Amino acid sequence: MSILVVGSVALDSIQTPFGKVKEALGGSATYFSAASRLYNDVNLVAVVGRDFPQEHVESFRQWGVNLDGLQVADGKTFRWSGRYSYDMNSAETLDTQLNVFATFHPELPESYKESEFVFLANIDPVLQLEILSQIRKPKLTVLDTMNYWINYRKDALTKVISAVDIVLLNEAETRQYGNTFSLIRAAHKILSLGPKALVVKKGEYGAVLFANNGDLKDSFFFAPAYPLEKIQDPTGAGDSFAGGFVGYLASRKSTSMDDIKRAMVHGSVVASFTVEDFSVGRLRALTRDQIQERYLDFKRFTNFEPTCPWSDSCTHLAPCEGAVASQ
């Protein structure tokens, strides 16, 4: 059950109140890969320039990421430069140099076409559609985008939204696409186009899931953000959320609503590690055990009724054997 990701691999220069980095490894496909490789095999489709440092290629190799789809083009690698103030929920872009990314035309190696879990990171929706049409039998397709494409490629974007299973957007993008201040109404507009679910990312306020299965009561789920005392750099939080989200579902070989809820929590857990360091610093050292530990923390942070320790093996047909009144 391999995962396919198409998106950017970039060199990021970032300032936050807590430090800065220059030309560090970044890009949507990078953050996604660094996270999802902890769950499953990853096939990367992206482009870099001739100047892309070999050590970063080695990083992808160490993570076990399949690089057959990584093009090396004449020219310079995509560069992004941004700054965050104390409100870490949104970045101020200082400079964008598309370089080789401007003429990027993704091509799928033959072996990638069997990928079953697909993440279309934030690129031109026209290219996202091309990719989609090449996948033979996707089990789950997940889409990300940004305000730029909502402004300038809304028709193509609407086509991709209609074609995928799950859409990931941040709060402002959801309202912008839906053209309404009401998040719920905007969500319903997006779901009416066809996707099974919409995940709205709210930064430090967590993420909410709207699912396309009728009554709101059965189609809403909320995952808070992990409480962190110090955030170094929020860059990549959304893409690594996607990495934990898609990665978990691929590892479970599932697209059930129950697993999608748990995938939201995995996304939040992975994103909480990402922001603790610049670039992919924290993701490099991350382990499944550390993910599991914070996953259990999330249970404590959100459960207000006791959960059954036997739930994995039981259908609750009767009270527990030897049950005694607890209070």
Add this chain to the structure above:
Amino acid sequence: MSILVVGSVALDSIQTPFGKVKEALGGSATYFSAASRLYNDVNLVAVVGRDFPQEHVESFRQWGVNLDGLQVADGKTFRWSGRYSYDMNSAETLDTQLNVFATFHPELPESYKESEFVFLANIDPVLQLEILSQIRKPKLTVLDTMNYWINYRKDALTKVISAVDIVLLNEAETRQYGNTFSLIRAAHKILSLGPKALVVKKGEYGAVLFANNGDLKDSFFFAPAYPLEKIQDPTGAGDSFAGGFVGYLASRKSTSMDDIKRAMVHGSVVASFTVEDFSVGRLRALTRDQIQERYLDFKRFTNFEPTCPWSDSCTHLAPCEGAVASQ
């Protein structure tokens, strides 16, 4: 186990994008009473002017609120006028006329002094301290305040914070009191003064609990806001949250951390009804069954692992009788 509330009873004139009301029943103690009376007996301490409409007095009576502590003073009732734009998280105050509230000096009827659950709504912290000193054996004391007192009465406010069990603040007030952008650090500063817990209200982003019992992992809890398609008027959301919160704990006669978590959910549920109409319109018609229904919705919205349906009567000493593999 009666509840004591001291705060304002007011006549509110409010505009939102969805309508407006003129001189409608409002005030912190009003919203709190209209909510907490669904859980327990309520003793009200407040002041109104000679112009206070008799029909509003009748409303309190219908809710079963004890009015022995309601003073009727010469002069006009406290009036507040405010406006909300599409971002319903904060109001713009258009006019405040303190009137009889300016010289309010709360006095506790003898019978109130035995109250065990106490809510000090947003008034001068000097008065809050006076009230506290008159309660004989409070089981739980809960405090609310506002930016004005943080600016102009910080010393007195710090004394009340040190003297109560639980502090309720909104996000901006928490950061302002803690003098730091980090919500977690601000929370720790407040908890270091002595209260057992701090509840930070985040409007449409829900509410978080920080408890003073060591490790963050055992002292953090998150309750989202109930997803509503349309909010008529956010006025009173915080005070009715407090009403559901304190009301639930009083009805349980408990101050355990498990019950405090459930009280957070009750607060969120009640607040979600409040904002569906202007003034106390929705709270008037609210029933315990409707509260219970949304409480169960909250379980669905936040649980990502199965809960045990027998949890109320069982300590999970063994797997459920007749258990079969669920997957």
